[in-house]
Amino acid sequence: KNEVEQSPQNLTAQEGEFITINCSYSVGISALHWLQQHPGGGIVSLFMLSSGKKKHGRLIATINIQEKHSSLHITASHPRDSAVYICAVSGSRLTFGEGTQLTVNP
């Protein structure tokens, strides 16, 4: 079993839908990261959080330390949100989930 599990692996949505991507982890962490990777490869950091909730525009990330679970929500999804979303947890180094491929159709 991987230390970081994401679900779903693939997600297709219609423009405007509310999207949730989940991340569960099995190790103690100091922080959890959500990353976005567009076609072509570049990765950008969306959030780093260690408790509670963070919001940036239409993106919301939550974490429940007791449950060892985090969610990334996208409100009013748009085709430009199509990307791979990666969860990573930090202990002594980052450990990554396999990613969730999101496709938002117009």
Place this chain on the structure above:
Amino acid sequence: DVKVTQSSRYLVKRTGEKVFLECVQDMDHENMFWYRQDPGLGLRLIYFSYDVKMKEKGDIPEGYSVSREKKERFSLILESASTNQTSMYLCASSPLAGGRQTQYFGPGTRLLVL
């Protein structure tokens, strides 16, 4: 803005060739990382460096070496490329060690070893 650049976006090499992948960051970050990314496996850490001339093995260092002669530059070396090293290689940098700070990624190099 932090900028991390990698020397090539795409690279095709033959088995047995020595391959150099270069990474440069412009934010005076102490820490630099090399990852490879493969379908179904996610990103895996090959090597990292927390200072000039310092290096630490990651999870999959076999078949790779690294060099950090200057703070801004971190090179990944495949001494004798093999087909199982065909992958996407991503460099990253951060001001703090481990995962306690945001890592800034380069655009990646897609390496094909024939």
